Structure formats: C-alpha cells, structure tokens
Amino acid sequence: MATLLLGRSRTVIQNLFKRTASLAALTHSPPSSSPAASHVECCDRAPPSQCNRSLAALFPFSRHESTKAEDDDTRIYKAIDFPGGKVAFTSEMRFIPESGEKRVPCYRVLDDDGVPMPDSNYVQVSKEMAVKMYSDMVTLQTMDNVFYEVQRRGRISFYLTSMGEEAVNIASAAALSADDVILPQYRESGVLLWRGFTLQDFANQLIGNEADFGKGKQMPIHYGSNKHNYFTISSPIATQIPQAAGVAYALKMERKKACVVTYFGDGASSEVDFHAGMNFAAVMEAPVIFICRNNGWAISTPIEEQFRSDGVVVKGRAYGIRSIRVDGNDALAVYSAVRTAREMAVNENRPILIEALTYRVGHHSATDDSTKYRSIDEIEYWKKAQNPINRFKRWVGKNGWWGDEDELKLRESVKKELLQAIQVAEKAQKPALEELFIDVYDQVPSNLDGQERQLREAIKNHPGDYPSDVPL
Ligand SMILES: Cc1ncc(C[n+]2csc(CCOP(=O)(O)OP(=O)(O)O)c2C)c(N)n1
Numbered sequence: 149m150a151t152l153l154l155g156r157s158r159t160v161i162q163n164l165f166k167r168t169a170s171l172a173a174l175t176h177s178p179p180s181s182s183p184a185a186s187h188v189e190c191c192d193r194a195p196p197s198q199c200n201r202s203l204a205a206l207f208p209f210s211r212h213e214s215t216k217a218e219d220d221d222t223r224i225y226k227a228i229d230f231p232g233g234k235v236a237f238t239s240e241m242r243f244i245p246e247s248g249e250k251r252v253p254c255y256r257v258l259d260d261d262g263v264p265m266p267d268s269n270y271v272q273v274s275k276e277m278a279v280k281m282y283s284d285m286v287t288l289q290t291m292d293n294v295f296y297e298v299q300r301r302g303r304i305s306f307y308l309t310s311m312g313e314e315a316v317n318i319a320s321a322a323a324l325s326a327d328d329v330i331l332p333q334y335r336e337s338g339v340l341l342w343r344g345f346t347l348q349d350f351a352n353q354l355i356g357n358e359a360d361f362g363k364g365k366q367m368p369i370h371y372g373s374n375k376h377n378y379f380t381i382s383s384p385i386a387t388q389i390p391q392a393a394g395v396a397y398a399l400k401m402e403r404k405k406a407c408v409v410t411y412f413g414d415g416a417s418s419e420v421d422f423h424a425g426m427n428f429a430a431v432m433e434a435p436v437i438f439i440c441r442n443n444g445w446a447i448s449t450p451i452e453e454q455f456r457s458d459g460v461v462v463k464g465r466a467y468g469i470r471s472i473r474v475d476g477n478d479a480l481a482v483y484s485a486v487r488t489a490r491e492m493a494v495n496e497n498r499p500i501l502i503e504a505l506t507y508r509v510g511h512h513s514a515t516d517d518s519t520k521y522r523s524i525d526e527i528e529y530w531k532k533a534q535n536p537i538n539r540f541k542r543w544v545g546k547n548g549w550w551g552d553e554d555e556l557k558l559r560e561s562v563k564k565e566l567l568q569a570i571q572v573a574e575k576a577q578k579p580a581l582e583e584l585f586i587d588v589y590d591q592v593p594s595n596l597d598g599q600e601r602q603l604r605e606a607i608k609n610h611p612g613d614y615p616s617d618v619p620l
C-alpha cells in the first residue's frame with residue numbers, strides 16, 4: 149500500500165513538473181532558438197537533476213536552496229528540482245510529527261526579580277527611554293483603572309483594559325519609529341499613548357464628543373488617529389491582519405523606510421484572516437511585524453481550546469516567516485525583539501511573527517465577569533507574581549533611575565489629569581447630527597442621504613425621544 153502511494157505521488161510530482169515547465173515556457177514565450185526555451189524543452193525530457201539552471205532562472209526569488217540533495221543518510225537519495233526548489237526523496241515513510249520534541253523556548257531578559265539573566269542578549273535602553281517606558285506603563289495602568297471605574301458608574305457605555313499587557317503595549321511601541329504604521333486589535337491603547345495621543349484625546353473618544361477624531365461614530369475604545377499613523381480599530385476580529393499585509397506591501401512599493409505592525413490576540417489567530425494575511429505577507433515579502441498577544445484567553449475560551457499547536461509562534465514557519473516567542477511581561481525582551489524584528493522587516497523586506505506570552509488580567513471587557521470561567525487564584529498570580537510593571541520597576545530602580553518619590557508624583561499627577569480630562573470631555577459639545585453621515589464616503593451616497601432626511605423628520609415629529617444636546 150505504502151509503495152503504491154509513494155509510486156503514485158512520484159508520478160503526480162513528475163506530471164506536475166512537466167506541466168509547470170510547459171506553463172513556464174508558455175508564460176515566458178521565448179523564441180524557440182533561445183537558450184531558455186531549450187532548457188525548458190530539455191526539462192520535459194531529461195531528468196530534473198540536469199535542469200537546475202533553467203528552473204533556478206525561472207523561479208529566482210522563491211526557491212529554497214537549503215535542501216541537501218545528497219545526504220549522509222543512505223535512505224535519502226536523489227532530488228527533484230521542483231519549481232520551489234530541490235526536494236530530496238527518501239525511501240522511508242515518515243510523517244512530520246504534529247509537534248516538536250520540545251516546546252519553542254521563550255526569549256526573556258529580566259527574571260522575575262527584574263535582574264538580567266546571565267548572558268542575556270538584548271538591545272541597550274538609555275535612562276531617558278527606560279523612564280519614559282516605565283512612566284507610560286504606569287499611565288496606561290492608571291488610565292485603565294480610572295476609565296473602567298467611570299464606565300461602571302455609567303458615564304461611558306463601554307470599556308476594555310490592557311491590564312497585565314502593559315509591557316507588550318509600551319515596549320513594542322518604544323521599539324518602533326513614528327513612521328511605522330499600526331493596525332491594532334483593541335487592547336493596544338498603550339501604543340497610541342506612547343505616540344502622543346493625550347489623555348484628553350482618549351477621554352474625548354470614550355465620551356464621543358465634538359473633539360473626538362471619529363466624531364462619535366465609533367464605540368468607545370475604537371480609537372484611531374491619522375496623525376499617529378494608527379488605523380482605527382474595527383470590531384470584527386482579525387480583519388486588521390490581511391489589511392496590514394496590504395499596507396506593508398504599499399510601503400514597500402513606495403520604497404518607504406518603514407514597516408507595518410499589526411497586533412492581535414490568540415483568539416484572532418484562529419480566524420481565517422490571520423492565515424491569509426501571513427501567507428500574503430510571506431509571498432509578497434511585505435515588511436510587516438505580526439505581534440500576537442497570547443494572553444491565555446479569548447473571552448472565555450482558554451488557549452487549550454483555541455489550538456493544538458505549540459502556540460502561535462510555530463505557525464510562522466509554516467508560512468515561511470521568521471518568528472520568535474518572547475516573554476510579553478518582560479519589557480526589555482519585548483523591546484529588544486521588536487527592535488530587531490523592525491530592522492529585519494525594513495532592511496530585508498520581510499514579515500516577522502512575534503508571539504508574546506502574557507496574560508489578560510482584566511475581564512474581557514466591561515460586559516464580562518471572568519471569574520465565571522477562571523479561578524481568582526490564576527488571575528491573582530499573573531496580577532502580582534508576573535506583573536510586567538513591577539518587574540520593570542525593579543530593574544529601573546536597581547539602575548538608580550527611579551525612586552519612591554518619582555512613583556508617588558507620577559501616579560498622583562496622572563490620576564488628576566485623567567479626572568480633569570473626563571470632566572472636560574463630558575462638558576464639551578456633542579458632534580452635530582450631520583457628522584453621523586459624513587466623512588466615511590467622499591460623496592454621501594443616496595441611501596445615507598435618505599436616512600439623514602428620515603432621521604431629521606423623526607426628530608421633528610418626536611423631539612422628546614432624542615437627546616436635546618446634539619446640535620441639529
Ligand atoms: C469576527 C468576530 N468574531 C467574534 C467576535 C466576538 N469577539 C470579540 S473579542 C473576541 C475574543 C478575541 O480574543 P483574542 O483575539 O484572544 O483577543 P483578547 O481579547 O484576548 O485580547 C471575540 C470572539 C468578533 N468581534 N469578531
């Protein structure tokens with residue numbers, strides 16, 4: 149049976165090989181006397197091993213040159229020069245195992261006590277950079293605490309925190325250049341914060357007032373800012389991933405010295421968009437960094453029910469994408485990995501996949517109670533023992549760059565600024581009614597025009613049913 153199968157697949161490969169060679173001859177249509185044509189014709193008749201040069205010329209960019217045709221292992225003999233590169237034959241029927249012998253290790257710089265591990269290999273961070281990274285991590289944490297409370301009191305309709313994921317947010321943002329384009333999921337407010345989106349900008353979006361860049365069109369948390377090269381968040385999970393590959397391809401065509409960074413959760417990696425985006429980026433050699441925040445949960449679905457593979461990092465190899473698994477709660481490791489990934493993406497025009505292991509300490513969103521599906525002990529362990537802010541603080545403190553007084557001052561001033569920002573946002577004018585219908589299409593389409601007329605008619609007939617503070 150095995151011999152039969154192997155025999156059949158060999159015939160299939162040989163036929164495929166012939167068809168591809170003829171197709172290549174057709175596509176390139178060289179004059180019959182040209183050397184290229186004779187190589188292709190020769191491939192139709194001669195053994196593949198004699199046609200290396202012609203196929204290498206036909207598939208110059210996508211060939212895998214690493215496959216060894218001859219191997220010390222005597223069971224491996226001869227190779228077929230398949231269009232994608234040489235593939236050795238083997239007489240042994242061996243299935244590739246579903247997982248490696250060992251799990252892919254996780255790159256880490258700081259141990260739990262904030263001490264660099266022996267022989268750690270990382271990108272140096274200046275005092276100024278380290279202090280800004282730490283301050284922004286604390287600001288993000290405080291912002292999440294305050295806005296979450298404000299939501300619970302009913303002053304905003306929805307909120308979602310990045311608690312536990314502050315290092316992935318801030319350290320990855322710190323490693324990028326302002327020209328790099330961000331396509332976020334929704335748990336990456338820290339990237340915007342790092343880029344200069346102010347606490348007032350955040351509050352304006354959450355309240356949906358006239359100063360909100362989206363003019364109240366989006367749900368709270370769906371931030372976006374042209375000025376900060378940050379695409380507006382869209383709720384359908386993973387749609388940003390193939391879009392990121394497309395944007396990266398555009399950057400490459402424009403010869404910009406920048407890359408795209410797209411963020412997503414472990415849950416998003418099960419969406420078909422993840423696979424389409426990865427493959428497109430690999431084939432088109434697009435400078436995009438895929439950052440998967442593997443935080444253990446997709447709402448109530450734990451990762452054990454999300455995939456059977458060794459996490460997300462191993463999927464990179466399947467698509468021909470260089471990948472790394474990193475400790476997402478170690479700001480120095482995240483910073484170093486993203487800085488290095490950026491250099492490779494921009495200088496070599498290639499996608500990179502980073503799987504950051506972290507934990508979603510908060511509930512999924514303000515409409516979730518995660519204690520219904522996971523233990524409080526588990527949450528507390530990640531909140532306390534693996535807290536990314538505390539770990540980085542220990543390192544910054546040991547360097548003599550941060551002290552208790554700085555901490556107190558920072559936390560007090562951020563809280564004050566946030567409370568003031570909310571008050572200002574609440575007092576600001578609501579966006580005018582027409583804002584609901586403009587800014588999406590260049591020219592308002594007739595169906596939207598009709599909806600606006602109907603809405604105005606309804607407000608005229610039932611004024612008591614509509615908010616009085618929206619300018620008509
Ligand atoms: C296409 C689609 N399916 C389902 C949902 C509902 N949904 C919203 S968030 C979420 C979980 C996403 O989990 P993950 O990608 O791991 O990100 P995390 O929330 O953990 O950061 C789901 C299923 C959605 N918004 N879009």
